[in-house]
Amino acid sequence: xxxxxxxxxxxxxxxxxxxxxxxxxxxxxxxxxxxxxxxxxxxxxxxxxxxxxxxxxxxxxxxxxxxxxxxxxxxxxxxxxxxxxxxxxxxxxxxxxxxxx
Ligand SMILES: [Zn+2]
Numbered sequence: 001x002x003x004x005x006x007x008x009x010x011x012x013x014x015x016x017x018x019x020x021x022x023x024x025x026x027x028x029x030x031x032x033x034x035x036x037x038x039x040x041x042x043x044x045x046x047x048x049x050x051x052x053x054x055x056x057x058x059x060x061x062x063x064x065x066x067x068x069x070x071x072x073x074x075x076x077x078x079x080x081x082x083x084x085x086x087x088x089x090x091x092x093x094x095x096x097x098x099x100x101x
Contacts, residue, residue, distance in 0.1 A: 002070065002081045002092075003033060009068040010078045011038055016063075020071060024060065032062040039063050074099040 003009060005026055011019045016038040025034040039061040047054050069078040075097035082093040084100075094101040 003065065003068065008071045008073070009033070009035060010071055011035065011063070011067060012069050012078075013067040014039065014063060023068075025062075027062060030062070031065045033065050033068060034060050034062045035068065036060060070101070072096060072099070072101045074101055 003023055003026065005023050007023045008020060009023055011017055011021070016035075019035075019038055021036045021038055023033050024036050027033065037060065040058040041061045043057050043059055045055040045057055070081055071077065072079045072094040074094060077094075077096050079094045079096040079101075081101070082095050084091045084093050091100045093099070
């Protein structure tokens, strides 16, 4: 899994194409991610009391990880990720600017 929760990504496919947002959740087994404000699904919520109106809430649905591109936290560009291992620690490197991201 190249991206993680909290990363900012660019959506490159689907109806939310070119939207920049944050990863809320990663599903490694399914190769899917949940991105804030992307692929929203409407959900109806029933009123708790009889005097209240029902609400429609919007929740993000997951999208395939191949539909997002990481935005580098250092240079702010959509990028591919490389890895560097130093002193037994793995670092994620932006292929655009070469910095750890
Ligand atoms: Zn970069």
